[in-house]
Amino acid sequence: MAKTLPKTDVVIVGVGWAGGIIAAELTKAGLNVVGLERGKERKTEDYFMVHDELRYSMRYEMMQDLSKETITFRSHDNVRALPMRQYGSFLLGDGLGGSGVHWNGQTYRFLPYDFQIRSKTIERYGKDKIPADMTIRDYGITYDELEPYYDKFEKMAGISGEANPLGGKRSSEFPTPPMKKTPGIQMFTEAASKLKLHPYMMPAANLSENYTNPDGVARAACQYCGYCERYGCEYGAKADPVVTVIPVANKTGKFQIRTHSNVRRILHKGGKATGVMYIDVTTGEEIIQPADIVVVTSYVFNNVRLLLMSELGKRYDPSTGTGVVGANYAYQVVKGSAVGFFENKQFNTFAGAGSLGISIDDYNGDNFDHSDLKFIHGGVISLSQTGARPIQNNTVPAGTASWGPEFKKQSLHYANRTLAVGAQGSSMSFKQHFIDLDPTYKDTFGDPLMRITFDFREQDKELAKFLAERCNEIVKEMGADKVDFLKELGPYEIMSYQSTHNTGGVIMGAEPGTSAVNNFSQMWDADNVFVVGASSFPQNAGYNPTATVGALAYRAAEGILKYRQSGGLLV
Amino acid sequence: MEGNKSSGLVADKETDSKKALEPAKENNAVSEHSGPEHDNVQMNSNSRRKFLVNSGYVIGTLAVGGALSTIFGCTDNNGGNPQEPTATPGGGKETEIPNYNRALMYFTPAQFRIVDSATERIFPEDDNGPGARKLGVAFFIDHQLAGDWGFNGRDYMSPPFYAGEKVQGYQGRLKRKEIFDIGIQELENYSLTKYTKGFAELEGAQQDEVLKVFENEEANLPTISESFFFRMLRATTLEGAYSDPLYGGNMNMEGWRMRNYPGSQMSYLNIIDKDFTKVEPSSLQAHLVSH
Numbered sequence: 122m123a124k125t126l127p128k129t130d131v132v133i134v135g136v137g138w139a140g141g142i143i144a145a146e147l148t149k150a151g152l153n154v155v156g157l158e159r160g161k162e163r164k165t166e167d168y169f170m171v172h173d174e175l176r177y178s179m180r181y182e183m184m185q186d187l188s189k190e191t192i193t194f195r196s197h198d199n200v201r202a203l204p205m206r207q208y209g210s211f212l213l214g215d216g217l218g219g220s221g222v223h224w225n226g227q228t229y230r231f232l233p234y235d236f237q238i239r240s241k242t243i244e245r246y247g248k249d250k251i252p253a254d255m256t257i258r259d260y261g262i263t264y265d266e267l268e269p270y271y272d273k274f275e276k277m278a279g280i281s282g283e284a285n286p287l288g289g290k291r292s293s294e295f296p297t298p299p300m301k302k303t304p305g306i307q308m309f310t311e312a313a314s315k316l317k318l319h320p321y322m323m324p325a326a327n328l329s330e331n332y333t334n335p336d337g338v339a340r341a342a343c344q345y346c347g348y349c350e351r352y353g354c355e356y357g358a359k360a361d362p363v364v365t366v367i368p369v370a371n372k373t374g375k376f377q378i379r380t381h382s383n384v385r386r387i388l389h390k391g392g393k394a395t396g397v398m399y400i401d402v403t404t405g406e407e408i409i410q411p412a413d414i415v416v417v418t419s420y421v422f423n424n425v426r427l428l429l430m431s432e433l434g435k436r437y438d439p440s441t442g443t444g445v446v447g448a449n450y451a452y453q454v455v456k457g458s459a460v461g462f463f464e465n466k467q468f469n470t471f472a473g474a475g476s477l478g479i480s481i482d483d484y485n486g487d488n489f490d491h492s493d494l495k496f497i498h499g500g501v502i503s504l505s506q507t508g509a510r511p512i513q514n515n516t517v518p519a520g521t522a523s524w525g526p527e528f529k530k531q532s533l534h535y536a537n538r539t540l541a542v543g544a545q546g547s548s549m550s551f552k553q554h555f556i557d558l559d560p561t562y563k564d565t566f567g568d569p570l571m572r573i574t575f576d577f578r579e580q581d582k583e584l585a586k587f588l589a590e591r592c593n594e595i596v597k598e599m600g601a602d603k604v605d606f607l608k609e610l611g612p613y614e615i616m617s618y619q620s621t622h623n624t625g626g627v628i629m630g631a632e633p634g635t636s637a638v639n640n641f642s643q644m645w646d647a648d649n650v651f652v653v654g655a656s657s658f659p660q661n662a663g664y665n666p667t668a669t670v671g672a673l674a675y676r677a678a679e680g681i682l683k684y685r686q687s688g689g690l691l692v
Numbered sequence: 693m694e695g696n697k698s699s700g701l702v703a704d705k706e707t708d709s710k711k712a713l714e715p716a717k718e719n720n721a722v723s724e725h726s727g728p729e730h731d732n733v734q735m736n737s738n739s740r741r742k743f744l745v746n747s748g749y750v751i752g753t754l755a756v757g758g759a760l761s762t763i764f765g766c767t768d769n770n771g772g773n774p775q776e777p778t779a780t781p782g783g784g785k786e787t788e789i790p791n792y793n794r795a796l797m798y799f800t801p802a803q804f805r806i807v808d809s810a811t812e813r814i815f816p817e818d819d820n821g822p823g824a825r826k827l828g829v830a831f832f833i834d835h836q837l838a839g840d841w842g843f844n845g846r847d848y849m850s851p852p853f854y855a856g857e858k859v860q861g862y863q864g865r866l867k868r869k870e871i872f873d874i875g876i877q878e879l880e881n882y883s884l885t886k887y888t889k890g891f892a893e894l895e896g897a898q899q900d901e902v903l904k905v906f907e908n909e910e911a912n913l914p915t916i917s918e919s920f921f922f923r924m925l926r927a928t929t930l931e932g933a934y935s936d937p938l939y940g941g942n943m944n945m946e947g948w949r950m951r952n953y954p955g956s957q958m959s960y961l962n963i964i965d966k967d968f969t970k971v972e973p974s975s976l977q978a979h980l981v982s983h
Contacts, residue, residue, distance in 0.1 A: 170976050171982070172956035175935035180841060191848040196859055203856040203863055206848045344959035467968035471953050472960035511934035511953045524814040524907075524926050525900065533820050536951035537968060561852065614859035645903040 129155045129229075129377075129669035131681065132397055132412035133667045134384045134427065135419030136192040137219025138667060139364030139653040141370065142277075143416055145336070145677035148373040152685065155410055156376060157399055159419075160185075160216030163363055168499075170356035171348055174510045179350045183223040185213040190564040194615045196576040199206065199552070200440065204562050208615040210641060211623055212351065213420065218363040219378060220420065220621060221667070225350040225475025225507060226359050228280045229664035230271050232486035233264035233289045238660065239489060240318045242497055245415035246613035254552040255580070256442075256449055261393070261631035261692075264289040266589055267672050275324075276353035278360035279332035279340065279600030282324035287482040298500075300343070305468050306479045306538045309504040312598035318481045324668070325476035325505060326360040336369045338667075347508020349430060349475025359475065382408075385566060387415055387431040387650065394433070394586040395648045400566065414681060417652040421450075422571045424656040425626035429558050430568060434627075434637055439555050439574075445637040449625035450554045450573065451661040454500065454546030454581045456610055456619065457588035460539055461601025464516055467537040470509040478505030483589050485663045496583040500546035500663030502592055506602065511536070519605045542596050544588035548624070549580055549665035556626050570573040577613045585610035622666050624658040629673075641680025642673055648690050653677045695853055724805075732892050793940050794831060798840035798869065803876050804830055805892040809957040810879065811929045821950040822943070832932030832941030842869035866916065868924070875921035877904065878913055936976050 131147055133140045136158040144154050176182050187193075187208065195202035214220030234241050237259045242250055251257065272292050274280075276357035281297040302310070307323075313320040320587040329344035334340075343358040357364040370376035384399040388409065396411035417424050428434050428446045437448035482488055490496055515532040516539050522528045559572035577585075589607040596604045630636025633645035638657055644650040653674050655666045662669070680691050796804055808830035817823035824830070836842060845866045851910070856863040883891040883902055885960035891902060905911050905920040932941030934948065936955070942948060948955050956979050964967040 170980070172979070173976060175931055179931060179935075181846070186846045187848045188846050194860060196857065200857060201854060203850045203854060203860045204850075206862055209861055212705055227746075304967055342961075343959050345964040346959060388771060469960065469963055469966065469969055471971075472957075474966050477964075511948065511951060512931050515930060517882075524903075524929075526816050526818055529815055529818060529823075530721055530820065533951050536953070562848075562850070596913075608702055612859055614861070616859075616861045636930075 123409045125409040128396070128411040128413070129153050130173050130412065130685075131414045132157065132243055133416045133418060134397060135159070135219060135417070136217055136303050136350055136367065136378060137214065137418060137420070138221040138362050138366075138676075139670055140416065140418035141221070141366040142227050142274075142671060142674040143365040143418065143651075143653065143678045143681065144370040144376050148370045149680060150682050152375065152682075154370070154376050155412070156370075156378045157382040157384050157397065157579040158217050158378060158380045159402065160219075160379075160380065162380050163217045163353065165221055165353070165357045165364060168224075168353040168497050171352050171355050172346065174512050177223075177348070178510065178513060181208050181212060181351070183214065183216070183351060183353065184208065187585075188565075191562075191570060193559045193562050193570050193572045195574055196612060198574050199227055202559055202561075202572045202574070208618075210614070210619050212618070213378055213422070213621070215365070217378070220362050222361045222363060223305035223351050224326075224359075224361070224667060225505075225665075226279065227476040227505070227665040227666075228275070228282075228324045228355065228668045229322075229480075229501065230285075230288060231662045231664060231669050232287075232482070232488070232489075233585070235662040236264050236267070236488040237260060238498070245487065246491065246497075251490070252580070254400055256659075257551045258449070258550075258628065258635060260338040260629050260640065260659060261630070261675075263635065266665075267669075268292055268675065270672035270675040271668060273675045274668060277327050277334050277336065277365055278326050278671070280326055280336055280360075280668075281329035283322050285321050285324075285480075285482055287488050288321040289487075289562070289681075295324065296334075296497045297329045297332050298326065300325050300474060300477045301345070302479075303469065303477070303506050304571075305470070305504060305506060308540070308599045309479050309542065309595065312319065312600075313481055314477075315596055316594065317477065318483045318585065319622040320479050322480050323476050323478035323480050323505060325478075326667075327354075327474040327476050328358045328360070328645055334365065338365055338368060340364060340662060343474050345472050345474050345477065347471055347473045347510065349473075350507060361373065362569050364496075371581065375684075377551050379649065381568075383566075383652075384419070384427065385430070385568060387417070387427055387433055388648060388652075389431065389433055402612050410656065414649045414651070414684070415676070416602060416681070417650065418607045418654055419689045420654060421623045421656045423627055424654055425556050426558070426571050427604075428627065428637075428652070433650065434644060434647065437555050437557070439552065442654065444475050445628065447555045447557045447637065449475070449624050449659050450556045450575055451548040451550045451624045451658070452575065452613070453548050453620040453661055454577070454585050454588075454606050454610070454624040456542060457500070457585035457592065458543035459514055459544055459589060459592035459596045459604050459606035460541045460601060461596035462603040462605075463540065463600070464602045467619065468540065470506060470540070471550065473506035473508035475507050476505070478503045484588060494583065494587065495690055496580045496587070497662050498547040498549065498663060500588055502542060502595070504542045504546045509536075516541075518603050523663055526663040538598070540599065540601070542592040543618070544585075544592055544597075545663055545665065546581070546584050546588055548661040550625060550660040551578060551678070622655070622661060624655045624661040624666065627652045627656040627657040629657040630659065639690065640676070641683075641691045642677040642686065643680055643691055645690070648684065648688070650682055652655045661667075694901060709713045745762055773802055793835075794828070794833050796831075799834045799837070801832075803836060803873075803982055806876050806879055807833055807872075807892075807925075809894075809899060810925060811932070813896060814929045815933055822946050824933060825945060827933050827947050828941045828943045829929050829932030832939055833928045833936065835930075835940045836928065837869045842872075843867055856898065862920070864916075871916055871921055871924065874916050874919070875906075875925070878911065878915065878918065878921075882911055884905075909976045938976055945975055 193202035396417040411614040433448040435444040437444040811824035909919040955973035
């Protein structure tokens with residue numbers, strides 16, 4: 122028999138960026154909030170021995186233990202889905218701060234086009250530009266409406282950067298100046314300018330200088346140590362929930378974090394949630410936490426999984442295209458990139474920061490004419506210097522042996538002589554791409570795993586090829602002696618790391634029939650449930666998702682406070 | 693950890709960087725006489741500076757000079773193991789404290805010899821510096837297989853098992869240590885059949901031939917995918933060459949030194965916007981004892 126605890130105002134499922142932001146905002150406003158986090162506590166002191174590529178990058182120290190829970194995958198619904206038994210394509214976060222701890226900190230705002238993609242595409246190219254099975258949608262909120270929330274997120278995190286010349290309007294400057302320009306970044310800047318492109322320094326959550334945010338949280342500047350992605354920051358220089366929003370929530374005395382608490386069900390009755398049921402994973406005890414409001418912020422997969430297992434919202438049916446929970450799963454097309462080999466120049470590429478880089482948006486969104494192209498959208502193109510750690514960076518020119526004397530010689534020769542320019546391609550949603558409950562494979566509690574049905578389509582292949590060619594042009598202009606770049610995007614595979622930018626499944630929209638939440642991340646079918654995160658993206662943009670997740674979380678927090686006052690649907 | 697303090701470390705490293713290419717043996721020579729704490733309390737240049745700052749009043753007198761010089765006699769650049777590189781179990785000079793890490797947790801000696809030979813072909817000694825053998829790669833793999841990773845402790849290993857599409861990744865029921873057991877045995881069997889000699893006894897070129905057959909999935913093994921095993925062997929060879937010396941490979945940080953990788957540094961603030969700068973590597977061991 123489950124133990125039932127006293128009721129709280131709000132229970133948050135998963136304490137990462139979205140959960141942390143909402144906890145801070147609600148507790149500041151006086152609400153009592155319980156945060157349930159399935160993983161362990163994390164703090165800056167944990168990272169004293171963090172410069173360890175084997176432990177963090179190769180053995181996935183920060184990631185979810187797949188022996189307890191994973192996902193299953195298939196390319197097509199006529200194939201049997203099988204479990205992702207080992208890490209590859211994407212890395213699932215775990216513990217306090219979630220994926221917000223092991224991210225790189227690349228903090229782009231989406232383009233205005235991203236929020237109104239269906240209507241803008243039709244407006245410029247006509248209805249036929251969008252294939253019949255492509256299910257892209259407008260968010261039901263515009264960039265301009267979301268701008269104040271982006272601004273809030275950037276000020277909280279202390280984002281370093283300069284305005285994107287091809288981006289949406291900004292209400293204020295970045296709170297801190299751009300990061301330092303490395304020789305490689307200089308070369309990209311000059312090459313891009315010669316090609317009449319519009320370079321700007323990558324918006325970075327690695328602080329360019331010491332910074333105190335509006336909540337009074339002071340953090341030290343980034344030291345460019347070269348260990349961001351897959352690592353926690355030993356300086357607290359990289360913005361993450363543990364060093365920004367969570368302490369603010371804690372200080373109110375109204376936030377109670379319970380780690381090792383894995384939520385299995387949202388409890389509900391007559392279209393309203395009554396609380397959640399979770400397991401204390403240290404004792405196995407089943408616990409019920411009643412709450413007036415349930416906030417689900419546990420990354421794309423668990424957001425969808427919790428709704429489906431709790432039978433909350435209308436399940437997506439791919440055969441009819443009806444229902445919403447699990448629909449519009451999208452990803453990122455990152456293989457369209459180019460590597461330059463420089464014979465006569467070495468670089469300090471061992472040094473770096475997760476979001477140290479330079480970008481152009483000339484080939485992103487609808488910033489270029491797609492009339493004669495077989496795809497829509499595009500992606501940001503960047504040169505980033507994240508720290509070329511030695512186990513994972515042994516790039517040699519195509520045709521080089523992959524082991525033996527030639528490989529050793531060449532991989533050592535080029536260890537500090539390569540610069541890569543990469544594209545972060547957008548990913549459109551399709552009727553055939555969705556996530557649902559796997560019929561066979563279970564997690565450690567006996568609950569079904571999430572099942573992904575996804576592949577790259579013509580849209581992705583054309584887009585990747587186009588972006589790779591653009592990357593090639595830039596690297597050539599930078600003076601590389603040899604350039605290798607993608608010629609053809611193969612099928613989607615689960616083994617090689619690509620991007621932890623999974624999106625969709627609980628999408629946002631203007632009306633209930635085609636979306637699961639409104640633009641406050643409030644569920645149409647249960648007005649006291651807010652599902653926040655990249656799960657609400659109807660398709661994925663050509664950028665990293667975190668700034669947008671943060672902005673949507675600030676808006677959700679505002680919505681929750683409004684709901685607390687007035688009740689009912691907010692839109 | 694204070695950012696300001698550590699940004700000063702880079703300056704230290706730059707002045708030391710001239711020594712970057714000195715052979716490890718010379719750097720290590722003095723460590724043999726460095727007192728009782730030399731095995732795990734080696735002081736590198738950073739900790740020495742910190743110590744000097746912390747105890748400046750002592751430095752002003754000569755009274756403790758002898759004691760200090762004994763401590764400071766430790767090598768600067770050795771963040772790894774103090775011993776001369778060796779890849780044979782039980783190696784090392786009598787005057788040295790043995791490297792207790794150099795023993796086997798998982799492999800039999802016969803398995804060890806095969807892995808040691810195979811990884812040396814994958815990452816051979818050349819003009820640039822040591823190969824897998826001198827870097828201790830086979831010890832690294834042995835130690836890895838004995839732990840969590842060898843047991844697939846954090847992988848999803850629940851049934852049912854089905855052969856999947858290629859894009860669905862590894863779907864076998866064998867754990868990594870079992871794949872190594874079988875793969876090593878198959879290397880040996882293939883060598884005995886084709887050359888009537890064990891793998892470790894073959895000429896280098898013959899070993900390459902065997903490895904190529906495995907890489908190209910041409911051995912027609914009934915047991916495991918030989919190319920999967922080969923890729924794992926190659927990947928762990930690079931891990932052993934380039935992971936922190938704490939794991940038993942990358943002996944003396946020679947793997948890092950060959951490619952001018954500085955290992956664990958607290959700050960690159962002073963060189964991030966500069967042209968290529970050689971920085972003498974530092975390990976986690978040095979970081980631990982210097983803070």
